[in-house]
Amino acid sequence: MVYKLFDGWKRVNVIHRSQLKFVAFGLTSFGLVTILVSFLLPLVHIWEFTSLDSPSSLFFTGSIAYAITRYRFLDVRVIIFRSLAFGAIVFIITGIFSIISALFTYLFAELAGLQSNILSGVILAVLVTVFYKPLRDIIERATNTFLYKKSYDPDVLIARVNHITSSTLDFAHLLRSISHTLTEAFHADKLGVALVNKKSKLYIAYQEGFPPGVADALAHGNERVMFEQFKRTPGIFVIEERKTEYENGENLQLFVKPELMLAMHEQDLAVIVPLRLQDKLIGVVVIGNKKSGEPYNSQDLRVLKIVSGQLAVSIENALLYEEQKHFAEVLKDEVRKATQELRFANAELRRLDATKSEFISIASHQLRTPLTIIKGFISMINERAFGKVPPLIGKQLDKVYEANERLIGLVEDLLNISRIESGRQVYTWEPTDCYELAVGVVESLKPQAEKKNLTLMLEKPAKPLPKPVTDKDKLHEVMLNFIDNAVKYTEEGSIHVALSAQPAGYLTFSVKDSGMGMSKETIAHLFQKFSRGRGSALVHTEGTGLGLYVAKKIVDIHEGMIGAESKGEGKGSVFSFSIPLAGPKVRPQQPKERTLKIKTPEQLAEEAKR
Structure with a gap:
């Protein structure tokens, strides 16, 4: 034993060196005193000190006792428990075999009338052979529960940790699984994980076995100490070794304060394992002492070093996943809030739009009556109902009449x-002869075209066209709008109107002119409310930008398609729409007559409660 203690002095850790120091001191003191008083002094006939021979053994026993109590030399608790365990095995086996031996002796002697010690021995030998190993395993498992001496397979432990770190992204589950695995393998009573946040502060991410508040107290305010310590000594920090070195004066340049080291020692903490990711300290794992009282050996530290690398990468991935998941939740909440705000805003806009539409409807109705009266009186004056009209006044009345007609058209669009x-x-849905409808529109606008020396022609189909189901009056408005715009925005050339039946079951109406044309940007906004083409106001100042918007709404009701094409400004344009021959699948009907209901305050309060 003494030889083994002194063998490899430089290779053992500070705890073992301290154990060796006290064993060496006790053995040397005992040996020197014994040699002096029992051999050397008697050679010169000095016998007075021979009585000190036996008391000198106190140097040896005292040193060994101090090494046992202070540096865990020869773990007496383990020896006592193991001795009791094996004693229990011997006692149980002896008792069981004694009972079986007495039973067999009784059976053979009393029942069979035989007394054969040889036969009993053979049977007992068979029983010992069969039941000794299972009994020993049971006793050993029981002793392992008390002694915590069961060893682990390093390869199996590393593989298990690797499986956990590679298959788990949930941060809490990862730390809980790693903690359970390591504490079970090392029989440790506590484990904590402290991580470095974005402000370079330590916070407790996980703890097991610590009294309330202890782990937070140890981590709080010790960030700089940890950073400096692991910068100087990047390996695993074994608390007992560092404490012993400091007490022995072997390493006085520790960055960890003696008070902190004492506090960690009092909390039965054994090792601090740094978690590094690309030479950056992201946290530490603190593990408590083994329940068996044994120190962490070189195999334990080597396994912890390997495991720490896997754990550091996995923690970083789990934190990124948690951050992304948190960001997704925050984004989801923000989207939900924004959506709710948009819904409220949309509802408010719909209410305002309904109010606006109602106002326009009322205003248009109110305007249409006086405009109609004005139109009637001007017609009567022109027809000389009130007498002869001078030519100069007649021209001015014609201008007023045209302006009044434009206002009536605007009011009609607004309505x-x-x-x-x-x-x-x-x-009103009915089969419509679209060609005859187009003939009427062309004939009504030919006078305007002739005033500008424009050729307005309608192409006659080679064969009769099918009659689609439409609202005749609404379709008339669209055709009138297309051809009227072509006449207004064409200064010279011709306007060609055509209708054709498409194989897909649609009827297409198109108006092609040689007018001012349009850019692609203008076409993109052409069918929006109050939108007019660039430069159109210079040609036709009275336009409102409502006609094409109304035309698109009417075509949409017919479940058709509307569009415009142009090769560019000054190169003419083509306006067209297509409607299904069978008519729309969903046909709006005449709305029910709305009645005004006046409710009392009591009725409104009752509805609010519901």
């Missing part, structure tokens, strides 16, 4: 928009 957007537009 159409109001009806369409509020769902109060009236539709």
Whole structure:
């Protein structure tokens, strides 16, 4: 034993060196005193000190006792428990075999009338052979529970940790699984994980076995100490070794304060394992002492070093996953809030739009009556109902009449928009001869075209066209709008109107002119409310930008398609729409007549409760 203690002095840790020091001191003191008083002094006939021979053994026993109590030399608790365990095995086996021997002796002697010690011995030998190993395993498992001496397989432990770190992204589950695995393998009573946050502060991410508040107290304010310590000594920090070195004066340049080291020692903490990721300290794992009282050996520290690398990468991945998951939750909440705000805003806009439409409808109705009266009186004056009109006044009345007609057209557009957007537009669905409808529109606009020396022609189909189901009056408005715009925005050339049946079951109406043309940017916004092409206001100042918007709404009701094409400004344009021959699948009907209901305050309060 003494030889083994002194063998490899430089290779053992500070705890073993301290053990060796006290064993060497006790053995040397005992040996020197014994040699002096029992051999050397008697040679010169000095016998007075021979009585000190036996008391000198106290040097040896005292040193060994101090090494046992202070540096865990020869773990007496383990020896006592193991001795008791094997004693229990001997006692149980002896008792069981004694009972079996007495039973067999009784059976053979009393029942069979035989007394054969040889036969009993053979049977007992068979029983010992069969039941000794299972009994020993049971006793050993029981002693392992008390002694915590069961060893682990390093390869199996590393593989198990690798499986956990590679298959777990949940941060809490990862730390809980790693903690359970390591404490079970090392029989440790506590484990904690402290990580470095973005502000370079330590915080407790996981703890097991610590009294309340202890782990946080140890971590709080000790960030700089940890950083400096692991910068100087990047390996695993074994608390007992560092404490002993400091007490022995072997390493006085520790960055860890003696008070902190004493506090960790009092909390039965054994090792601090740094977690590094690309030479950056991201945290530490603190593990308590083994329940068996044994120190962490070189195999334990080597396994912890390997495991720490795997754990550091896995913790970083889990934190990134948690951060991304948290960001997704925050983003989800923000989207939900924004969506709710948009819904409220949209509802408010719808309310305002409904109010606006209602106002426009009322205003248009109120305007249409006086405009109609004005139109009537001007017609009567022109027809000389009130006498002869001077030519100069007649020309001015014609201008007033045209302006009044434009206002009536604007009011009609506003009323159409109001009806369409509020769902109060009236539709009458019937098969329609679109060619005859187009003939009427062309004939009504030919005088305007001739005034500008424009050729307005309608192409006659080679064969009769099918009659689609439409609202004739609404379709007339769209055709009138297309051809009227072509006449207004064409200064010279021709306007070609055509209708054709498409194989897909659609009827197409198109108007091609040689007018001012449009850019792609203008076409993109052409069918929006109050939108007019660039430069159109210079050609036709009275336009409102509502006609094409109303035309698109009417075509949409017919479940058709509307569009415009142009090769560029000054190169003419083509306006067209296509409608299904069978008519729309969903046909708006005449809305029910709405009645005004006046409710009392009591009724409104009752509805609010519901």
